[in-house]
Amino acid sequence: MSSSARPKVARVTALDRLRSSTQAIVKLPVSGFDATIVPPRIEDCVIAGSIPLPVLQRLAELEAERPGTIPDGDDLAALKMAHGVNDAYVRLAIRELDGEPVEFTPDDVARLPKEDYELVLSYATRAEPLPGKD
DSSP states (O other), X not given: OOTTOOOOOOOOOHHHHHHHHTOEEEEOTTXXXXXXXXXXXXXHHHHTTSSOHHHHHHHHHHXXXXXXXXXXXXXXXXXXXXXXXXXXXXXHHEEEETTEEOOOOXXXXXXXXXXXXXXXXXXXXXXXXXXXXX
C-alpha cells in the first residue's frame, strides 16, 4: 500500500440515519435481552396477515360506539381480538435479541415475561417514544 492511499471510511448515509431514527435497542427488564425494536406500521401487520382486516374493522366500530373504553363483558370477544392485535405488534416489533436477528412466532410472544411484553408493546404501538428518539 502506497503512502498516498487512504483507508476507506464508512460513510453514514441519509438512509442509515433514517433507519436508526426508527429503531432502538431496549434492555428487556425481566429476560435481560437487548432487543432491537422497530415499531411496525399497522398496514404491514394487515398485509402480513398478522391482523385480519375484519378484526380491525370490528375494533374501529367498538371505538366509535364507546370512545376511549375498553371492551367489557359483552365484548369479551373484542378484547380477545384486541389482544391478538397487540401480540402481532409485539411479534413484528422485535427484530433482534442481543444482536441476533429473530422472527418471533405467536408462541415466542406468549413466552415473553409480562413486563417485557408490556414494554415492547408500549414502543410497538407508539404509546411511548423510542428511547432517545423523542
